[in-house]
Amino acid sequence: MLIRKPSDIPSSEITSEEIYRQRRRFLGQSSALIAGVGLGLPAPVSQAGLQQDDDITPEEIVTQYNNFYEFGTDKSDPYANASALTTDPWTVSVSGEAKKTGDFAFEDVIKGLTPEERIYRFRCVEAWSMVVPWMGIPLKRILEQFEPSGDAKYVVFKTLYRPEEMVGQRSFFSSIDWPYVEGLRMDEAYHPLSIMAVGLYGKSLPNQNGAPWRLMVPWKYGFKSIKSIVSIHFSKRQPVNTWQALAAHEYGFYANVNPAVDHPRWSQASERRLPSSIFDPNRRPTLPFNGYAEEVAGLYRGMDLRKFY
């Protein structure tokens, strides 16, 4: 856990000032749009929930600070190790309660579906957060292609298991039972905010961020948004997701961002927004459902969120 050699590339070399300013302008416009909601104007989905002070996190942080235990447990490991992953060809196997099941080539699954830009807040269960410009396809449009039946109550995803290319899966010290598993209730999966991300910052998704595609559910803790997916299973029963299997008292199935329910080992009331500097951790209060309460709180009406954490 000693500090690794940091990147020698200053941010100014990666993001030109002009682009940075453009992003600021874009965000300014988005906040104007959000303000428009108050006037009864519809806000585009791409900026739902964004607030005025939500500056987009620099690209080199989004791509070099990741939790992707398949490539190591340090947050700098995925950037260092993920280049070993080959994502072409990529097969997605679909199974369970659906009409169209079987193995599909990734290109065929996303054929004809145009990715849209979605700027989402991203809140890790470890209490750091980012704002990321994703390119993604609404999950509903992907899943509908397989014609899930009425028995499909949950959708279960699995990450690739390929220890030869994923050094973390070879680790003797990990107690994770690979492959990584995550799932959503069907109504969560069909919510317009749920996407499969295929890119960020206008480029295709880097390996360390979950190439070639990864889930992005912005109102849940980051670990729900499973990366490098190879399996989609429509299930009658609620699955046991990886972190729940590892520590059920710390990580639940729902994992909705909730400042009122603490993680047993730390408070979830606030978060450290990246980038931060040494004398200012850039702490800000965490919002219920990560700021998307207006859009998604209805999914959980009548549920005790302390019990279903």
Add this chain to the structure above:
Amino acid sequence: MNGVGLLSARRRKAILWVALSAPLLWLSILVVRELQQPNSGLGVEPTEALLHYLGEWSLILVLLAFSVSPLRRRLHWPWLGQHRRLIGLFAFAYVCLHVLTYAGLYIEFQLTELLDDFVHRPYITAGIGAFVVLLLMALTSTRGWRRRLKQNWQRLHGLIYLASFLAIVHLLWLRKDGGLAEAVYFLIFVGIMGERIWFHWQSRRAA
């Protein structure tokens, strides 16, 4: 007596001073770089990095202090015992910086958050426990206190067992999933404990 033992006590002490402060020196270089250009010296979460760096070196030095007796016995380095206090006080200095970083930069001196952490988070409870034990040992490390406490001084400083245990628990409970570093520290701790227990058992049998 081996090569190091042939050096004068003063020279050995000087070498120890340099070695034990080297991690702090390196840290100050990182902090300076960080101040010149954010996220260059200490990475994306500098406060967190600072906290963990100091925490890791605290643990290393606490374990080093804990291993003085076994090393002295097994390597036949009688001189090492003379420097036990220096090593212990250095460990305590790192622990103080670690605790200060946590209290000041991490939770920004919010007392309610500190109390909340202390009550609800076992790894923080363990960490603060280790700090309090080391504080007691540091305060009573002077010759005067040694004289005043007589045989109780030995007993009090036997708390290094507790401090090392709490420090290792603090690290293990903090992690989500095991890593190599945690396993190595844990094995070192088990090794030192094993040697100490074995030694006491042997000497009791011999007596």
